[in-house]
Amino acid sequence: MMCPGGPERRVPRRSRVMTTAPDSVQASPDASATSPTVPRDVRRWRFSAISLIPSLLALAGLLLFLYPSVSAWIVQYNQSQIISHYADSVRDADPSAQEQLSLAHRYNDALSSGAVLQANSNVPTGDGTSGDASLDYNTILSVDSSGLMGRLKVPAADIDLPIYHGTDDETLLRGLGHLEGTSLPVGGLSQRSVVTGHRGLAEARMFTDLDKVQVGDTFTFEVFGEVLTYRVFDKKVVEPDETEALRSEPGRDLATLVTCTPLGINTHRILITGERVYPTPQRDIDAAGATPDIPGFPWWAVGLLAGISLIGLYIWRSGYPPRPKKRPNTEQVREDSAD
Template sequence: MQKSRKKKEKKKQKNRTWMVIVLIMVYLGGLFVYAIPDLQKVALQKENEKAVAHFQEAVEDSQQDRSGEQTDSTSATSNQIPKNAQLYQEMQAYNQQIFSNGQSGLTDPWAYEQETLDLSKYGIDDGMIGILDIPKMDVTLPLYLGATQEKMTKGAVMLGQTSFPVQGTDSNCVIAAHRGWKGIPMFREIERLEIGDELTIQNCQETLTYRVSEIEIILPDESDKIMIRPGRNMVTLMTCHPYTQNSRRYVVYCDEVGTQPEKTADTTADTAEGVGSSRQENVTSEQNRTEAIAEDQRLIERDTLWRKAGYAGIGLIGVLIIFGFIPRKKH
């Protein structure tokens, strides 16, 4: 009788042990699934850092090669982004071309996805044309040519049929990025940018600095809002708005530092009317930014809170599994 009871208790203990093992495995599986975005964030961040480092190294190597000028300056290896006159001049020529034809190729969203230059002949096989650095947002992203879905999962993209970020006038490089992707912030914190903040773009030859001049919220089909503005060398940042939604676009206009003429007493921009217009633009931009922050802050905070609550809930379940099912010795 006693032997039969011990056998039952042993079997019960064994079943309990297997139940604990199954619960722990299910728990760890659930934790892994929930943590996938954070794991992807780490992996994607590493990939971005590697792409940025490779680009910078290639540019530095190209600069050293050019300083020697021992070989043809237009040559390029298959794995190197060359800094040479031909690539840079082709970018500038393209900018002039689309300005002169009124960006007639910018007809539909499909045009945004196109690689408007054949970069492969310069050894650029992944479409990466630069590095975008925005200190105010604490973001550094690789910049790719063509707004395809694949490229947008890796970093920021330059819309096809818009200008390359190089020196010159009559150009506007329109750069888009997700409002966060797989844990990488990308343009999630775009509302941090204020008029006067600066960002940089490193291209195949140089690093250019741009300053925020205007902020606006537009509709997705308002392509006229991202067209070239004569006499200006611009970069326009664009992302979805509100956060996690796709109904509008948050747009930040920037001008290359030093390209705009200084206002003097002799210029029309310095008249009372001109100053008033400039002040009104600044006020409007700040209103757009303030309204966007109010609209998005709740959504961003809710998203962050759900993530924290999820981890807290997973932790609580783990504690319940440990203390609820693991037997303790009787005294």
Template sequence: MKIVPYLLIAAGIVLFVFPVAREYINEREQQQLVRELERSIAPADSKPSIDSENARLTELLQSGLEGATEEESERPTIEEPLQTLDDKTIAIIEIDKIDLKLPVLEGATTKNMKVGAAHMTETAQLGEIGNAAVAAHRAHTKGRLFNRLDEIEIGDMIDIRMRDGKVMYRVTEIKIVEPTDLSVLNGNQSDAMLTLITCDPLVNPTHRLIVHAIKSEE
């Protein structure tokens, strides 16, 4: 019976270390994707409907980062074509105000949002006329993913680096909306817009934090 206390201690150590190790692995993968994108980018072609993608995004954001770390089936689907992660990496998003640098991957899937931000494929392409939507989780670790997005203010700059150059956006609007509010994805025929989406509040999220920005020539 003397071995029982030692087994309990060992189990406690494992339970403490496992989440930390998993987060470390995810962050290393995120950094690797950024480095790979800086060398080469190949966007994906998957095009799920905006309604189905929004529904999937809602499920992912409400489940939180913990849910996003759970592995999906490895079978390819329409929403997640069979290709390597670097094939899905289309850009790097940088926001100096909150010390953010993340890979942007194509498609709001569990795998993509585990390691970076995700471009909603049925929205405009980054840097082009229309509204390009990019979503990410708010990790509980300060500074990870979109954790500090609530610190953004109107006028702050967002940089998107792609294979063919860098696009700068200036923040024009910040708001909290219901998850079903698709109006945040609306664009127009004259502006190149960027919409950042994450869950709100950080704990037990019920809404979405939305940051709208417009392409700037500065």
């Protein structure tokens, strides 16, 4: 049936399809822009709380392991600074160095001989007394209020330490102690000076290596500008109550170094005794007042840095998730099974 006014017009089906095509084509770019694809194999770092506990335990173990070395190095460094400034302190001492040396010789001449190693004690105790009441032990050979008296060098044991008055516990934690009741270390015939020190302390070496000294080795005192060298002629281990070992001998200028043995048990005493060398070797005179060579390079710092670096590397590595295992290619598996 014909419409009035002309024949009926039909729209081709192809044109109807094309009218909707541009819309669908335009939509695809927008969809891809809003949802970018992320590769599945990308691993992002995140702090792993689980790694914190083993890291802290490792750090604590490292610090405990290095503590003796670090503490000993710090103590030796402080002692080397004290020794380095000792010569300046002597120059500024009041009374002067010559006056104090003269007082020290007077003290030794007035001293009644004798020193004992008190039983069940870590340090010896002197029983000598001065016959001159005007001579105060603590004010003779004293550069300052700390009681610093001098310096002892024992090359064979790598010892270079300050000497203080007395042998109380506080003094022996700072350095070596001169045994009150024995001769002051200024030399002289029929005199014996005794210097003591701890051995086996975790935080300081002190006299730990004194047992390395052998007969024929030397040790040197530097006291108020005087340099006195002694050559070791006797090395012995004695009971704590053996008193004769520390008494002066007529006509001999002696010095004895004392420490405890065995390490950590302290039931006996090591005595290293030397006799004065005349004249004093020129090498010892030339080396007087020199800056100590100890404590040397802090190798413990290298170990500390390496340990901390490894711990940091462990924490960093723990922040990445493990790589997923690769799944086998199903097509490849089928081809292999078909073959």
